[in-house]
Amino acid sequence: MKKLLTILSFQLLVYCAPAQKLTTFDIPDTTVKPRVWLLGGATAALYGGGLLALNSAWYKGYPKSGFHFFNDAGEWKQMDKMGHVFSAYMIGKYSRELWRWSGLPRKQQIWIGGVSGFAYLSVIEILDGFSEQWGFSWSDMSANVAGSALFISQELAWNEQRIQLKFSSYPQYYSDPVLADKANQQFGKSFPERTLKDYNAQTYWISVNLHSFAQNSGLPKWLNMAVGYGANGMIRATDNTWTDDAGTKYDYSHMPRIRQFYLSPDIDFTKIPTRKKGFRVLFQVLNMLKFPAPTLELTSEGRLRLHAIHF
Incomplete structure (x- = not known):
């Protein structure tokens, strides 16, 4: 699942990027501008590189089309939607942990981190919209919002998950x-x-x-x-019947x-x-x-x- 792969790659940035660039792991009490620039650049590089890799690995083998919508709300018993909620939540969580290192005010860290998951997955959804195999899904977008909202609301209310x-x-x-x-x-x-x-x-x-x-x-x-x-x-996605490349029909609806x-x-x-x-x-x-x-x-x-x- 492409969203879960994104989370795993994002963890590497959260826990490795500071160690590679600076000699301290201290969380500052005030904003450290060089760290803000460093984290902003590293995040942009990760997002851009991740999208390029995803475009090559996931979409390359499928034909492109004009931007279109696709209603997949009833597919896979909504398990794919759970994946969107989870992915938006986890990317937001790890992003916020990363931005603690910048010393930015707490609420700014929460909003930058929390919205990151929604923003990244929204770009993926747009790529889906230009793929003939898939399409832009409003139910996917709603799931992305739910995942980010779950993270942000808890941080603002309790400062913990x-x-x-x-x-x-x-x-x-x-x-x-x-x-x-x-x-x-x-x-x-x-x-x-x-x-x-x-x-x-x-x-x-x-x-x-x-x-x-x-x-x-x-x-x-x-x-x-x-x-x-x-x-x-x-x-x-919706039933257990299919036809193979040779034209043979299979019915596992039982x-x-x-x-x-x-x-x-x-x-x-x-x-x-x-x-x-x-x-x-x-x-x-x-x-x-x-x-x-x-x-x-x-x-x-x-x-x-x-x-x-x-x-």
């Missing part, structure tokens, strides 16, 4: 040879491809830090509860396309105290992933089951 978005993925493989071949074409064959492109494999989580809302409860500061959303049984809802404890790694900067960086990265834990699952078919460990 009490409600975090997280991601998990468990790639699936099919014993049916027809489904296996279609999945290889649709989602890729490698583990990274299946992780990022197969919506059946993904779960998106809203992870709430309990201590932040009940500070006198005696609960551990690192303890979260997470509500997850996933889907399964999806071979194509395979149910279901929604999955989860409830599970989680860990906020950033609440684990440490004086080691390396561990703080590691904890920030780990915090984008849901911690494997016992999980209660309820499906749209009414099936309820308990997983001893679910990721």
